[in-house]
Amino acid sequence: MTRVAGLIAGRPDRLPPAASEGIVVAGDIDGANGLAETSRIMDTVFRQIGVGRGTLQLGLPSVTPAPGALPPADAAMLAVVNAPILPVGLARWPRALMRGRRVIGLFVWELPAVPAAWHVGAKFVHEIWAPSAFCAEAFEPLAPGRVRVVPYPLAALPPRPVEGGRADFGLPDGALVVLVVFNLASSRVRKNPEGAIRAFRAAFGDRRDRMLVLKLSGTSLYPEDLAEIRAMVADAPNIRVIDETIPEPALRGLIAASDIVMSLHRAEGFGLIPATAMLLGRPVVTTGWSGNMSFMDADSAGLVKYDLVPVNDPRGTYRLEGSRWAEPDAGHAAALLRQLADDPSARAALAARGRETAMRALGDAPVRDALAASGIR
DSSP states (O other), X not given: OHHHHHHHSOOOOSSOOSOBSSEEEEEOTTOSSHHHHHHHHHHHHHHXXXXXXEEEEOSOTTTSOXXXXXXXXXXXXXXXXXXXXXXXXXXXXXXXXXXXXXXXXXXXXXXXXXXXXXXXXXXXXXEEEESXXXXXHHHGGGSTTOEEEOOOOGGGSOOOOOOOOHHHHTOOTTSEEEEEEEEGGGTHHHHOHHHHHHHHHHHHTTOXXXXXXXXXXXXXXXXXXXXXXXXXXXXXXXXXXXXXXXXXXXXXXXXXXXXXXXXXXXXXXXXXXXXXXXXXXXXXXXXXXXXXXXXXXXXXXXXXXXXXXXXXXXXXXXXXXXXXXXXXXXXXXXXXXXXXXXXXXXXXXXXXXHHHHHHHHTSSHHHHHHHXXXXXX
């Protein structure tokens, strides 16, 4: 699909214009996934800075609406669409979209190397913005010398609504709540909910004053995954699965209502949920490897030990020869959970350090520097 679309889609000029009047954000603007949320974040921050020129829908025909009016010809374009999908989305637009325009790809990937299809898609951008140093290293072969680390500027956003408390989510006031959030469309095996369940059970067994909440999305697309997760949970009295889609303000409310946010991922390109949790002042227990290490360290998060192992992905998304990812140590995660559960002051101190670290790491200075370097004003 990527290669065929690459023959049809309009390509950018070989050299970008030296200057651009603002920037348009292109992507799955209305979607309920990480890249869609990223497109909205970037549009908001661009508007705050004074360079935002609007948005346009760009992505798979099955996901994004039909193209509308062309954006301003003198504006740059930030395509928040991963490289294999980019030419597919561009093939739906007139070639005039790309003519005379600086085109930047904001890509995210979860392994140290990218599949072959990414090399095709990367030909449609002048430069790449990567949300983490981990991603940037993977992308460098796609565009040597034209990859820039631009972390998602979450800390620069205006205060975002946080809706709901424990009563709204049916969570008991007296229990310590550990929250795990993930989208099944983002790869269940990569997100590793089984590891989180094992760690929680090893830490607390069936204690009713300790609760694990699994907030899942994308369940209608992967009912078998949901069924297997429910089977693993079985009749555990202190594990709850929430599988309905909730708005972003309510998701932030759920995070704020929890005591600990855990991500025992095998790989992340960035880690929106841990970053959001840290900014909301929630302590985080997470695998100490991959993109999340761009905004945390051992002083600001409970970093779980891991071994690097060959990738085993039945769905095939991450099936790359020689690729490895983390296998987090569930026993170590359990020990960290117990320590934080038993010591409220340690939880509060870790949360405070986490928020301070994330506020420093996720401001808008890298965005401003990237815009200036690309002549976008």
